[in-house]
Amino acid sequence: MTSDLLQSLFTGLALGALYSIVGIGFVIIYRVTGVANLTQGALVVLGAYVMSTMLGFLPWVAAIVVSLVVTAIAAALVGLAVLTGRALSPHAPLIMTLGLAIASQGVFILIWGDLPVSYPALITDAIKVGGAFVLPQQLILLGVVVVLFILLHLFFSKSYLGKALTAAALNPHAAQLVGVELLKMGTIAFAVSGATAGLTGAIFGALVPVTPEAHIAIAIPGFAAAVIGKMQSPAITLVGGLVLGQVTSAVAVFGRPEYQQAAALAVLILVLLMRAALVRRGGELT
C-alpha cells in the first residue's frame, strides 16, 4: 500500500511539475496579452518530438537547446499570428489557438507518424525508495521546473524587459505611451512560455511516450493550474499544478485509469466554477 502511495507521489510530482510549467506559461501569456493560449500543450509535445529527433545525432545538452529554440520560435509565430488578427474580433484569439493546437496534431503525424515516440532518459536506472521505483528523470523534471520558475521570477522582477512586459500587462495604454510595443511584448511572452514548455517537454518525453493527441491532456490540467493561480500568480500556479499532479496520479494508481482524463476535466470545471464563485463574492471583475 505504501509503495503504491509513494509511486503515486513521485509520478504525481513529475506530472505536477509539467502541469505547473504549462500553467505558468498560460499565466505569462494571459497577463501580457489577455489571450488564453491553448497551444501550450502542443508546444510541450513539440519539445518532446524535437528532442527525440535531435538525440539521434546530438549530445543531449545540444538536443535540449535545439528543442528550446524550436519551440520558442514556434510559439512566437503562434503569438504573432494570433495577436495581429486580434483587432478583428474579441473571440478570435482563443479559438485561433485551439485551431492551431488541433492542426498541430496533423503536423506531428505527418512528421513523426502516429505511433508513440519515446527516447531514453538521462539516467536510466531507477532508484528504489521504500518499495516504489523513482526515476531520476522525474526528479530532474521537478528540479528543472523549479529552476525555471526562479529564473522567470528574476526575469520579470529584475530585468528592464521583464518590467516592460509587466507594464504592458498592467496598463497597456500607458505602456504604449512610453514606447513599449505591445505586439513585441506579446510575442516575447509567447516565446518565453513556449520555450519553457518545450524544454519541459523534452525532459518529460523520456518518461512518457509522446503521441500527437497528448497536447490536450497536458493543456487541460495546465490551464486548471493557471486558473487556480487566478491567471495572475505564477507562484500559486506552481503549487496548484503540483497538487493537480498528485490528484491525477492518484486517480490513475488508485482509481480507474480509464477515467483519468475525465477526472482531470472534472477538476478543471470544478476549479473554474469555484473561481467564478470567489470572484462573485469578492466583487472583482477579472
Add this chain to the structure above:
Amino acid sequence: MLNVDNVVVRYGALEALHGVTIDVPPGEFVAILGRNGAGKSSLVGAISGMLPLSSGSVRHDGKRIDGHGPTHVVRDGIAVVPEGRQLFGALTVLDNLRLGAYGKTALGLKGFARSMLSKQPAVEAAVMRVLDLLPELEELLAREAGTLSGGQQQMVAVGRALMADPSVLLVDELSLGLAPLVVHRLLEHLESLNAKGMSIVLIEQNITLALRASTTAYVLEGGVVKFYGPSAELAQDGKVLTAYLGVEATA
C-alpha cells in the same frame, strides 16, 4: 515646433475632429480648452500616435510624426502625461520612472540586449536628471505606485514622461481630482520646465488655471478650434468664455 495640421479623426462613422490646426512654437506654453466631448481626448490621441488620422498631419520640427504609432512619437521627443495618471500601479515609483525611458533606450537590437539587464547607466542617469527637476519624487522611489495619493501619482506621471527627455510635454487633464494646492505645485513645476525651454501643451478643464499658466490658448468645441489667441486676452473675453466654455467671465 509642433504642428497639428487640419487633423481629422474618426471612430467608425463618427467624426470626432473635423480639421483641427494647432501650432506650438518652441518654448511655448499652450492651453487646450473645451467642454467634455469637444474633442480634447481625440486630439491627444492624434498627437501621441495612439489614434490614426483620417486626414491631416502632425509635424514635429518639420518632420511628419503621425501614422507610426506612439513609439515613434515618444522617440521624436514628444512625451505624454496621460489623463488619470495611468501609472503601473503594482510597480515601484522608481520602476515607473525607469520605464519612461523605454522608448529612448530599449529599442533596436542593442537596446533589446541591454534591456535584459536590471540597471542601465543611461536609464539611471535619466532618473537622476528627473529627480533634479522633481525633487519631491526622491522620497517616494521605493513606494508602490498604486499606493500613492492622487497628487503624488500625478507627479510620478510627469516624471515618467520627463524620462524620455522630451522637447514637448503633453499634459492631459492635470488637475482632475486633485486638491488646488497640489495642482498649484504641479503647475509651478510645469512653468519652471517651460522656463527652461520645454514646450508644454496643457489640456485642461480648469480654465482659470490653464489661462493663467499658458501664453496661448485654443478653445475646442464640437471637434473644431473655435477660438485661439493669447491667453491673457481670452481670460478677459467674457463672450468667448461663456459661449464655448460655459463659464461666467471672470475679471
Add this chain to the structure above:
Amino acid sequence: MMNSRVKTHRRRLELWGGPLAVLVIIVVGPLILPEGLMGVGALCALYVVAAVGLQQMMGYTEQISFGQGAFWAIGAYAVGILTVKGHVPIVPAIIIGVLITGIVAFAIGWPLTQLRGHYLAVATLALAMIVVDLANNLIDFTGGSAGLPGVPALTWFGEPIIGIPFYVVCWVIALVVLVVASNLSMSRTGRAFRAVGRDDSGSQALGIPSAAYRLRSFVFAAMLAGGGGALYATYLGFLSPDAFSVQLSVLLLIIVVVGGLSSPYGALLGAVVVTALSQWLNSVASDPAVPIGVGSALDPLLYGGAVFVILRFLPHGLQPLLGRIVGGRSRIGRTSDVGMPRSSAAFDSDTAEPAALLQQHGTD
C-alpha cells in the same frame, strides 16, 4: 446603430430570402444530388439546427461554447439507449431525448453560465471531452468503443423514413428552427429596449445579458444540438464515440463563424459551405494516391487549420461578402460600428470579460 434603411433591407432579406433559400434546397436538392448524397444533405440540415443554437449563444450573449458536440452526443445516445435498451418507439424516443438533453443542459448550465469568455470556452471544451470519455467508458449503457448498433429509423405509419423523405423531414425541421430563431432575434431589439425601462441592475441597462438569459440560450442551444444528434442517431442506426469527438464541436463552431454571427441564416450559409467543403476534402483524402499515414493527419490538420484561417482572415464570416453580392450595403453581417475609441495597437487595457461583452456584437 445601423440606420433604419439598412435594417429594413436586411429584415426583408432575412424574412423572405432566407426561408426561400431553404425551400429551394428542399425542392432542388433531391433533383440534383445523387441518391448516395441524400444522407449527407440531411446531415447538413441537422448541422444547421445545431449551429443555429450556437449562433444564438455566440451572437447575442457573447458566450463561446465548445459543448454543442457534447449535447449532440447526449441526444444521440439518449435515443440510442431508449430505443435499443428501453425499446421505446423512435418518435417518442427522439422527443424524450431532446428533453433529457435540455434537463442535463439546465443542470450543467446553471453553474457553467456563471463563467464568461475563455473560462466558459474551456469549461465547455472539457465538457465535450468528458462526454466522449463517458461514452467510451460506460460500456453497459453505451456499448463503449465497440458502439451501439440497432437504432431504428424514423417511421411513418410503419414505413421507414430514409433517403429523400428523411432529407425533406430534416430540412423542414431546419426551416422551422431558422424561422423561429429569426423572429426571435428580430424582436430582440424591442425586448432589449423594454428591458432598459425595467428597474433592473445597471448591467441590464448596459445590455449585458443577465444570467437567466444566458442560461436560457445555453439550454436552447443544447436542445437544438440534442435534437440534431437524436435525428442523427436514427439516420446512422449505429452510435460510436468516435463520431462525437471534440471535432464535432469545432465543426459547428466553424459553421457559425463562416456563416457569420449576426443572423441565424448564417448557420445555413455556413453549414452548406462547410458540408460541401468537407465532402470534397473527403474525396481527396480517400483518393488511393494519398498515402495512408497522411490520411489520419488530414482530419486534424484541415479542421484545425480551417478554424485558424477563418478566424484570422474572415472573422465576420461570409455574410459581408454575400451582402455585397446580393446588393445590400456591405453592413449586412458586420458587427456594428465601434462606439468607443480604440487605440491603434493590438489590444485594449480592459481584459476583463464584461468590458469585452460591452462591444456591440451582432446586435441591431
